[in-house]
Amino acid sequence: MQDIYIAGGAMTPFGRHTGVKAPELAQQAILDAVADAGVRLDDIEAVYCANVLGGMILGQLIVRDLGLRGVPVYNIENACASGATGVHLARHALLAQQYGTVLVFGIEQLTALGGGTIPMQRNDTMTDLYATAGMVLPAVYAMRGTRFLHERDASPEDLAAVAVKNRRHGALNPYAQQRTETTLEDVLASRMIADPLTLLQCCPSQVDGAAAVVLTTRRPRREKPVRVLSSVVVSGLREGADDDILDAEITARAARLAYEQAGLGPQDVDVVELHDAFTIAELLYYEALGLAAPGDAVPLLRSGATRLGGRVPVNPSGGLLAKGHPLGATGIAQMVEIMWQLQGRADGRQVEGARIGLTQCTGGGIAGVDHAASSVHLLGA
Incomplete structure (x- = not known):
């Protein structure tokens, strides 16, 4: 190819x-x-x-x-x-x-x-059940967070720890909107948006x-040219009444196809930029992307593996929680960050020796499916 x-x-x-x-x-x-x-x-x-x-x-x-x-x-x-x-x-x-x-x-x-909050549909085209009922994405992810705390050996502090990690990374990124670190106490004490998600567990909407x-197709003259090893975009499947809201099926499916296309697996990935619009999302995507086995997202986070200096740093840019989420730009900004990481140009937040990077971005909340769209890209240098 x-x-x-x-x-x-x-x-x-x-x-x-x-x-x-x-x-x-x-x-x-x-x-x-x-x-x-x-x-x-x-x-x-x-x-x-x-x-x-x-x-x-x-x-x-x-x-x-x-x-x-x-x-x-x-x-x-x-x-x-x-x-x-x-x-x-x-x-x-x-x-x-x-x-x-x-x-x-x-x-x-x-x-x-x-x-x-950003509307799920434009007011003049509201034909979706969720949109007409007034559903917003913080509420959708809050339901996932509540279920996660109920089913897993997890605490509100584990959700908050994602925000602490990503804000620490964002403090190192001159392109990030939020460049101050925070603490577990500050995250948990911030204003409640949709229980259990507090303000600092939601990506900024003013950005x-x-x-x-x-x-x-022409090989660049750079010392470490970055290739797009795989590129996958899929849409959501109609859910049944008994589907698991913690499954992140659409992302798991996109990741599986992307790994197959690149001839790689999760164990080959050195650095990840994923769609952490809410803290619970990052934990769910650890499992969907194969970074953690089902049920092991919290142990992976607690181990420090996804921090800078860990085995597979996730969102070294600060992610959506710290860098911000200007919708149309987010997926491309993730790739720019991974390009910088693979070329050794991510000053102050460099993942040493990174050769394979992954970006993941979901989009759209509609009734009856996990998400409207999900994309996974693997990049290599």
Whole structure:
């Protein structure tokens, strides 16, 4: 199979960008990624723009002022998995030899929404049972957290420990929105959002940011070129009445396919960026990704294996809990972080000797399925 490389990547700091419009944020990430890749804008043959809430033809609006004349622009919305889906589709086009070098970027400006939880569906298209009933994702994950504490040998402190770990990592990341460490006591004492999840166990909803990567079939001149070893996007299966809400079936299925595609297994992974929108999510995904056996997520966390310096550091960037979660940009930002890790460029939070990295991003809550979409990518240097 044709090798697909991440020739370069970049992201903006995640946070409040007062007075800066979404196109400006995206253009900053794009220009930095193109420079990092050592290519010219004229070398870009197609553009993939990932965004959830920015409106129609956003990609064309963003590249209009960059001088990319007439190149095809694809706008992609797949909830929180939009950025990862953009990379997946771009990889398909490269494998089909439709293009040789493409740009994939993600952008979101959530501060423009004015606060509150992100709606599961737009108000004018609410045809889903969960959305019409007023269900929000913090409540969905709170139910999973409650069940997890009931079934597993786990305590509220174990949930809070995920936030402590990721905030410690985020304090080392100049691109993270939250750059202060926290304690178990602070996490547990923060305002209750949906029992058992407190405020510091939920990713910030007021965040802007952009990320971009240049994908190519041409081997970059870097000392450690990063390859996309596998790329999988799947949708959710209709659940039965007796399905286990702790199973994370869609992510486990995507991970299994990604490992098979790359000829690797969980034991080969050195560093992970996963979708920790809530603390309970990280624990569930340890098991779904095969990092821990079923029922062993808490022992894995307690062992220190997923901290920086551990056997398989998870979310060295700080994850969504600390770095922030601008929806369309998240999946691509995860890949930029893994690219930096594999190339030894993650100053202050470097996972020494990392050769294989994994990114995982889920998206969309709808009635009757685990998630609407899930993506898993394996990258190697």
